[in-house]
Amino acid sequence: MTKEHYISFIVYITNDRCEIVKLYPEQNAEARFLKRGKGIIYIYCNKDGLIKKNI
Ligand SMILES: [Fe+2]
Numbered sequence: 001m002t003k004e005h006y007i008s009f010i011v012y013i014t015n016d017r018c019e020i021v022k023l024y025p026e027q028n029a030e031a032r033f034l035k036r037g038k039g040i041i042y043i044y045c046n047k048d049g050l051i052k053k054n055i
Helices: none
Strands: 007-013 018-022 040-045 049-054
Touching: none
Parallel strands: none
Antiparallel strands: 007 018, 007 040, 040 049
């Protein structure tokens, strides 16, 4: 990631939980979550906006 184009945060939402990982431009674009079954992942990029992925 670069200071001009980076992922700001990643959120994993399931039925009863919401887990968020804040990312910074100096980091790699990755995060780890405990597997909690079906849910939704939201990824927010400062240029491309919010991306939703059902898992
Ligand atoms: Fe992007």
